[in-house]
Amino acid sequence: MNAATMNYSKARTADRSIGAILVDAGILSPQDAERVLQMQKTEGLRFGEAGIRLGVLTEADVLYALSLQFNYPFLPTGPNKPVSDEVVAAYRPFGVEGDQIRALRSQLQMRWFNAPGKRTALSVVSTSRGDGRSHLAANLAVSFAQVGERTLLIDADLRNPRQHELFRLEGGSGLSSLLAGRLHDRAVSFIPGLPGLAVLPAGPTPPNPSELLGTSSIDRILEQSMSTFDVVIIDTPAFELGDDALLMARFTGAALAVARSHQTRSKLFSNMIGALSDVGAPTVGSVLVDVPVSKKKPQKARVA
Numbered sequence: 434m435n436a437a438t439m440n441y442s443k444a445r446t447a448d449r450s451i452g453a454i455l456v457d458a459g460i461l462s463p464q465d466a467e468r469v470l471q472m473q474k475t476e477g478l479r480f481g482e483a484g485i486r487l488g489v490l491t492e493a494d495v496l497y498a499l500s501l502q503f504n505y506p507f508l509p510t511g512p513n514k515p516v517s518d519e520v521v522a523a524y525r526p527f528g529v530e531g532d533q534i535r536a537l538r539s540q541l542q543m544r545w546f547n548a549p550g551k552r553t554a555l556s557v558v559s560t561s562r563g564d565g566r567s568h569l570a571a572n573l574a575v576s577f578a579q580v581g582e583r584t585l586l587i588d589a590d591l592r593n594p595r596q597h598e599l600f601r602l603e604g605g606s607g608l609s610s611l612l613a614g615r616l617h618d619r620a621v622s623f624i625p626g627l628p629g630l631a632v633l634p635a636g637p638t639p640p641n642p643s644e645l646l647g648t649s650s651i652d653r654i655l656e657q658s659m660s661t662f663d664v665v666i667i668d669t670p671a672f673e674l675g676d677d678a679l680l681m682a683r684f685t686g687a688a689l690a691v692a693r694s695h696q697t698r699s700k701l702f703s704n705m706i707g708a709l710s711d712v713g714a715p716t717v718g719s720v721l722v723d724v725p726v727s728k729k730k731p732q733k734a735r736v737a
Contacts, residue, residue, distance in 0.1 A: 449501075449502070450480070451480045451481060451495065451498040451499070451502065452466045452469065452470065452480055454497075454498040454501050454502070455484075455490070455494060455497075455498050458497070458498075458509055459511075460490070460494050460497070460509055460511070461484070461489060461490065461494070465484075465487070465489040468487060468489070469483045469484045469487060469489065469490070470483075472486065472487060481494075481495035481498070481499075493509075493510065494509070496527070497509045500526075504581060505526070505579050505580070506578075506579060506626065506627055506628055507522070507523055507524060507525075507526050507579065507627075508523045508524050508626045508627070509524075510524055515600075515601060515624070515625050515626060516599060516600050516601055516624065517598065517599045517600070517601065519568055519571070519599055520571050520572055520575055520599055520600070521534065521572055522534050522535075522572040522573075522575040522576045522579070523572075523575045523626075523627060526575075526576070526579060530572075534569075534572045534573065534576050535576055537573065537576075537718075537720065538573060538576040538577060538580070540718065541555065541573070541689070541717065541718070544717050544718065545687060545717045546664060552686070552687075553659040553662065553663065553664060553665055554655065554658070554659050554664075554665035554666075554667060554684070554685040554686075555664075555665070555666060555667070555685055555687060555688070555689055555717070556589075556667045556669050556678065556681045556682040556684075556685045556687070556688045556689070556714070557569060557570040557573070557666060557667065557668055557669060557688070557689050557691060558669050558672060558678045558681075558682060558688045558689070558690055558691065558705065558709070559671060559672065559690065559691040559692065559693075559697070559705075560671060560672045560673055560692070560697055560698065560701045560702050560705050561671050561672075561673055561696075561697065561698075561701070562593055562671050562674075563693065563696070564671070564691050564692060564693040564696065564697055564722070565691055565693050565722040566668065566669070566671075566691045567588075567590065567595040567596060567599065567668050568599075568722070569689075569691055569720060569722060570586065570596075570666050570667075570668040571586065571595075571596060571599045571600070571668075573666055574586035574630060574632075574664075574666045575627060575630060577663075577664045577666070578627055578628070578629040578630035579627070581629065582629065582662075582663040582664045583629050583661070583662045583663045583664070584629055584630050584631070584662060584663065584664045584665075584666065585621070585631045585632075585633060585658050585661070585662040585664070585665045585666070586630070586631070586632045586633070586666050586668065587608060587632075587633045587655075587658065587665060587666070587667045587668065588607070588608065588632070588633065588634050588635040588668050589608060589635070589646065589667050589668060589669050589670070589677070589681050590635060590668055590669060590670040590671075590677075591608065591609050591635050591636075591638060591639055591642035591645065591646065591670065591677070592638070592642050592670045592671075592674055592675075592677070593670065593671075594607075594634065594635030594636075594638070595668070596632055596634050596635070596668060597632075597634040597635065600622070600624060600632050600634075602622050602632060602634050604619065605636065605637050606619060606620045606636055607620055607633060607634040607635050607636020607637070608620070608633055608634070608635050608636050608654070609635060609636035609637050609638070609639045609642075609645060610636045610637065611636075611650065611654055612639075612645040612646070612648060612650050612651060612654070613639070613645065614650070620633060620634075620636070621633050622634070631662070633658075642670070642675075642677055643675050643676060643677055643680070646677050646680045646681065647680055651680070651684070652684065655684055655685075665685075667681050667685060669681045669682070672701070672704075672705040672708070673701060678705075679708055679709065679712050679714070682709055682712065682714035683712040683713060683714050685714065686713065686714055687714055687715060687716065687717045688709050688714050688715075688716050688717070689716065689717060689718055689719075689720060690702070690705065690706060690709075690716045690718070690719045690720070691719075691720050691722060692719065692720070692721050692722070693721075693722055693723065694721055694722070694723045695723075
């Protein structure tokens with residue numbers, strides 16, 4: 434990984450009209466945009482109000498355009514979604530779950546990232562697979578990017594990676610490739626429509642994940658990431674599968690612990706918290722999540 438790989442570019446949308454934003458996004462046709470402009474002039478309405486009255490726009494469409502104008506980007510819903518629906522913060526940052534994620538982000542900013550001392554990276558840990566760790570890490574990364582933080586999400590779960598699925602990244606290179614000494618200029622992917630967000634996927638699954646994460650190469654990669662980005666969120670493997678999560682948390686100096694309601698075993702969770710403390714990575718907070726099993730059941734989050 435090199436600095437050129439992680440060049441950060443931010444789309445300037447504050448000076449663009451709502452109509453131009455919606456046309457460019459494919460939400461509004463140029464012909465309908467002209468109709469909206471005509472009604473706007475004749476009726477003395479705002480562009481969004483005219484579009485809704487004509488039936489060519491929804492309130493969600495207008496909110497999407499306004500979010501870009503005020504530098505709080507999120508993605509429009511519809512066909513050909515660039516990231517998974519599980520990344521709620523990317524599509525519905527002001528819904529119930531989106532509000533919870535934004536509240537968690539604010540607490541992490543106060544407790545860790547903006548606290549005295551230069552603190553850039555945080556590991557997200559949990560005891561077992563299916564605890565919602567990857568889901569939360571992805572949404573947190575999006576939320577940090579939405580408030581203007583240059584954010585890198587690293588999938589360090591070399592055993593059961595998920596971030597490439599959540600962000601629909603193609604290609605085989607990733608963290609494991611870099612750790613094995615195979616440099617790839619395209620290992621880091623910037624996410625279209627979410628300025629400031631980059632993802633380093635896990636890459637090919639290696640036979641020796643713990644050994645790779647224990648090499649000096651990981652220190653170099655993380656140090657460069659922390660010097661390039663404002664926030665680095667690291668998705669780690671399940672604690673019960675080995676020491677991989679501890680290796681990552683040791684480097685970041687702290688961890689956000691995730692537990693799933695009615696599933697995470699309390700004794701194993703306590704063991705994980707103790708092990709994190711032993712390696713010099715105390716938890717900055719604990720989050721209880723109820724990962725949705727259907728679209729009707731939202732995630733619940735609580736920071737302790």
